Amino acid sequence: MIFQLITIPFLSIFRILLKKYERYRNAKNSRDEFEKNRFIILILVVFVSLGFIYYLNMDRNYKNLEELQEFPIPNSVILEEESSTAKNYSWKSSSGTSIPISYRMVIKKNGWKQVEIDGHGITYEKDGYKINITVASDYKALIRVQ
Known part of the structure; x- marks a missing residue:
């Protein structure tokens, strides 16, 4: 107890x-x-x-060109040749045979959709307009209106 x-x-x-x-x-x-x-x-x-x-x-590193249906172009590109259907640019910042991811993001941010990849060429489309970007190692960028 x-x-x-x-x-x-x-x-x-x-x-x-x-x-x-x-x-x-x-x-x-x-x-x-x-x-x-x-x-x-x-x-x-x-x-x-x-x-x-x-x-x-x-967007600060890119400008939209009216003649390319407001397609974004890097500020550092140099226009080398122009025709009625194409604008050829040289872009020193581009490396290799692909478009830098920051540029692809700006293109997408501006409403352009990637519709086709053909070798070194990528086609973007917006409101019925098509832009083809061709990137090569010796010639950095070729942008054409189709």
Whole structure:
């Protein structure tokens, strides 16, 4: 009987302390998880913000030409030859035989849809107008209105 009188309060106190420790441990784990998640969220916010700022400002390196139905052309291109159906440009920033992804993004942002790929030529279309871009390693870019 005396043993029960001593152990019951002791066990009750032990249970209360155990529950408080579990709450503390869970709170600490949730705080640690929150800190880890906060760091990941901060990194995601930074990358999304940088991507959004880049997307908004990428048009600054391009100009739209009225004679090419508002097709975007890089500011750094040099017009080398012009005819009634074509404009031949040299673009030093272009490398290899593909169009840089930033230029493709600007073309898409301006409403042009890629409709055909033929070798080094890519055809874009918007409102019934077609523009063909041909890129080669020795001659950087040829843009024709079809």
